[in-house]
Amino acid sequence: MNENHTDNGTGSATVTAPGCVQAAADDIGDDAYDVLVIGAGPVGLTTAIQLGARGWRVGLVERWPHPYPLPRAVVFDHEVARILASLGLADALPTFSEPAADYEWRNGTGETLLRLAFENTGHSGWPAMNIFTQPQLEGALEAQARRTSGVEVLRGWEATDLAEDASGVSLTVAESAGDEPVLRSGVRRRRTLRAQYVVGCDGANSFVRSRMTTTMADRGFQHDWLVLDVLPHDPDRVFTPRNLQVCDPLRPTTAVSGGPGRRRWEFMLLPGESSAEFGSAENAWRLLAAWDLHPGNATLERHTVYTFRARWAENWREGRLLLAGDAAHQMPPFAGQGMCSGIRDAANLTWKLDLVLHGDAGETLLDTYTTERSQHLRHAIELSVFLGGIICEPDPTVAALRDARMLADRKDGRDPLADMPPQRLTGGLLRQAADGTPKAPAGQLGCQGRVRFRGRTGLFDQAVGTGFALLATEDPRAALDDEALGWCERLGIRLLRVTGDPAANGPADVVDLDGTYSSHLERCGQGALLLRPDHYIFGGALRTEQVSGLVAALRQELTVSAAVSQAG
Template structure:
């Protein structure tokens, strides 16, 4: 057994998209990151396929703008249509236009292409080290860090950190201030820590097919849910230059017969898709599960992404939830690692994210209960109810509004997603997005509201929060902030680095109190981890 001479700020187990995003965010903040991954290469086929405006804003924050990677991501500016077997419209979701986060409501993407861009940005960071083909096992924790055993993965003749002859001479002990388990649904980190999984018992098998159109491919654009009891089906864009179908596996069908190429082409034929006009990229059966880990934190080890929670794909929020985990945790770890905040702030990660994830698990399962009906009588009753509701102008329940559970926010407007509008400044006479100029973390003051005293502005700056005044530091190009202040009934709003509102203030005095609350919630006299110097 050997010990590594270096101590990392953060060791991330798993180099899927969530691990990559967490690593990129922490490295961009200046922290040393080691990513340990069992597989020697990234998964080459698409899995997740859609994200919303909040994730587009997160990618913007991470330096990976969706409008700059047209090979990987494309906006969707149309309706999401639900129909029954007779093509009668049951429901329509309007995904057109710009979301309050400042980006299109919906994007479709090709996951391998998106991850390739993530890889390039991640590996360009000088503080990132990647170890592939290895396992990472938490051996011990104390008040200053975590000891992690790194060993060749089982495919190279090593399993669980011990080589086959019973010795552990190939095991290397790495020291990290914190460990993030982002190693997926079958998380070994979760298993190593003995954390139990709460399975909601809701699962269905779906055949997921991705095709690359060729000449003669039928014209189609809409995202469509076909609620046909004979075979519930989803048809959506698959990212630039691709199209996706998802077919529910019916009772009595085996995975083997459903994934035969001949059977796949049979299922695609009614849509006018044949081997002559499309290339089959993949056809794989996935089991859509729902559940969560009963603990997301064990002292200095955190679970995030599929290691912590899973949901059906019907709301398009699975990978998005993991990305939100990465952002919520990374900005807090940044403050703790550089001594600007106490470790108590890390307690808020679980409380805030669990509420948010639970809402989307419930919502995605509720959609599944509508979509996955195979009984003809039950489907007919569903169709009748949805058509009647549509004719009466009644809308189904919308997705849950993004809101954090209890944690680092104050007041009834705290914990909600902030808005991002377009602004102009002296340096930017043409409209640009707010975050591109000032970053997400900001105390935004309405025009005419006095700025707080300089010492309080400095206090906020120590936590990476800018103080900006509408009409003075920026011009509200589209009236986004004026309307937002009016809706909030506020003259000041304090936005955290993850785009969520800490709190609001109605006047100068309450703005000063808001700053005092924020700094009090975060401030700590001690430095944690291997890196103590301030990060600009």
């Protein structure tokens, strides 16, 4: 499923501010924050909301005075839907997104090479894949950020310099050259902002990354595609299949939903074609004519040529500077994981920053951010490149061999994606086995189902809340002494008993309405699971009486990080 990737700080199509503006010499004041987030795209907004909700003062710096109005990314998966819902968007998500029912791949003669059907209820309690409209998502996220206590949205301010010292970072920002009043005055006022940490969510041309020494690894995948966003005038027109990939060496093409009321087409440029000519509106309509679309029955909302790449930063943290989203990685859009990966970055980073800022862990805990997220990121990139290699093949002879192989696989029921490694964490803040590897089921993504808790019914996050959770078949509090209970309370670890008894109403009872959690525990072969705030399993215990060891293992990991940081 395709989505778009872009190079500016908000993930929008590159826009060049007109004119040159002289920087003023005067500084208009100092502002102190706990964390500064640069870039108010989906990743930056998610980062700011999650930190603000945990009680920290966050400055969200965005150089563009107004949100970008056109669509870019068009898909998010069940895990990201859960993260977005936990930010307070559970009721809003259905207003600008819809489940992606199918995804079909055909060759140039129309034969079906691969067909994927997506579940309406995925592992995380939300549809497995969702098609959405990014400006509406960003609008909902920014509104939520402005409602979140402690978050200040600083639009129209561009990061121009930073200086890091032992206690924090000083960030110099100037009024954006894209703001009309600034252009007319010819003067850019400046401010100096101060924070303990700076998170760069500022796109592929990241200012924050430019101030780090990290190198970029490049997978060597590069193709230019014309991306078209179209508004059909007939709201009842049905496109079958709804999401289609045409693996035609004469013109690899994508035709998918762009969210409610929208469609997206993508056409690969072939060798020798001019990007400027191919990207014109006239050529866009010429290509769309084959789909019975023309100015009389559709509106061309956007047309632009993108270069799809596969690359990532080797290190996502350097001192007090951190990277997330396109600032840390870019990938081809064919698995729909670009924005998803960025939002996973935010979900992984923010709870660790929270522990460090509170003093419950040392700053070396932040090194697990690169360790864990780069594992997932490499998985997403390899999947995207693998799919791109199938889709982008321009050689008819090679494409014919590909078609024969995929048609044979489909006939025999073989999954062409079966050899891809599973998406799980293989290192980082996880309970370790004796050989130093994660002890199963550590590193797996926890599930989400419908529950009833203290009179509230709904998906777990909305009924119980977010953060650390220890789920057990028996009340885990009985296995912990007072000192361990106090530590769990300080960290906000919810100690919960999962039960199928509809009459259970104790303060720790989570009634498993659909059997989701009992099935999950059974599949994992565990009597208890300790879940991290990003919903990944820290570790499990075979029996409830072993919960004390599970809690002690987490405490030990955090204590070691604090000791290492102090020694450094």
